């Protein structure tokens with residue numbers, strides 16, 4: 001399959017881009033009323049080491065994005081392989097995503113999800129619209145690896161574990 005004109009690129013965009021596997025991150029933050037918010041993203045990336053910056057892209061229809069931006073801080077929870085149900089829960093728009101979810105507050109108040117593969121806690125450094133998404137850049141305030149476990153991978157709409165090739 002190959003798409004080279006505007007209409008077929010639009011039709012095939014999701015299908016082809018799904019071939020790019022990624023780790024899975026739940027971005028958490030606090031909402032203005034104090035309740036926790038969160039959304040699953042595959043677009044999380046490291047950006048800069050000095051200063052330490054990371055970022056992600058949130059669709060501009062995301063109900064979580066306005067709370068993250070107004071809170072000015074977030075925690076990126078890199079999910080472990082056994083957290084695929086959590087990845088689905090946090091990919092449902094608007095639902096009560098924290099029901100039954102174990103978490104503790106990070107230094108900036110954003111939830112650290114129990115059992116995560118890694119945590120990166122950030123203050124928002126910059127955010128700007130790009131296409132139909134918003135790029136959110138965070139300056140890293142604290143980070144850690146809470147447990148030794150395996151990461152969750154998302155590829156072609158399916159969750160996977162990691163296979164090493166050495």
Ligand SMILES: Cc1cc2nc3c(=O)[nH]c(=O)nc-3n(C[C@H](O)[C@H](O)[C@H](O)COP(=O)(O)O)c2cc1C
Pocket residue numbers: 024038039040041042043044057058059061062063064065087088090091092093094095154
């Ligand atoms: C594995 C996976 C990766 C995703 N990556 C992104 C992403 O990078 N950006 C985004 O806006 N949505 C992404 N989504 C979809 C959001 O999680 C989904 O739109 C969610 O409903 C947003 O919730 P909200 O509207 O409550 O903020 C992803 C979903 C899954 C399952």
